[in-house]
Amino acid sequence: MKTYSPTPEDVNREWFIVDATDKILGRLATEITNRLRGKHKPEFAPHMDMGDFIVVINADKIKVTGQKLDKKMYYKHSNHPGGLKEKTLREMLEKKPENVITAAVKGMLPKNRLAAQQLKKLKVYAGSEHPHAAQAPTTLDF
Known part of the structure; x- marks a missing residue:
């Protein structure tokens, strides 16, 4: 039996739409990551981009558990002394x-x-409107 290795012609990308309303941030991100990488497909290969396109709507309505709203911090640095924001x-x-x-x-x-x-295949929008209706994305429920 030979080992199967996919080629770029084997990649079949689909468009999915995810409604983030009342979804927990980490659990939603895990499912999206698996879809972006293509790990849900039987022909997954870690060295190739096998994943699908994901459109996330209602990003402003996600939920988090505990006190993360006030305690979880996001950092960025300007590369100047004292530039940590x-x-x-x-x-x-x-x-x-x-x-x-x-x-x-x-x-x-x-x-x-x-x-x-x-990551370029991830499209996130704060509201329920998105410009990807022409791709006819199918709804994905987690």
Whole structure:
């Protein structure tokens, strides 16, 4: 028996839409990451981008457990002395709720160039409107 190795012609990408209303952030990000990588497919290969396109709507209506709204911090640095900036999850949800889901998914992807390619297939929107109706995404429930 020979080992199967997929080729780029074997990749079959689909479009899915996920409603993030009342979903827990970490559990939602885990499912999205598996779909972006293509781990749900039997022909999965870790060295290839086999995943699907994911459109997330209502990103501003996610839920978190415990006191994460005030205690979970997001950091960025300007590369200048004293340039460390921090925001709480509550502040991030008020300004750019799309970045919360994107950051959670990005942290679960492998740290390589393939992850950047897979992250481009994630489309996150704060409201229920999205410009991807032409792709006819199917609804995905977790």
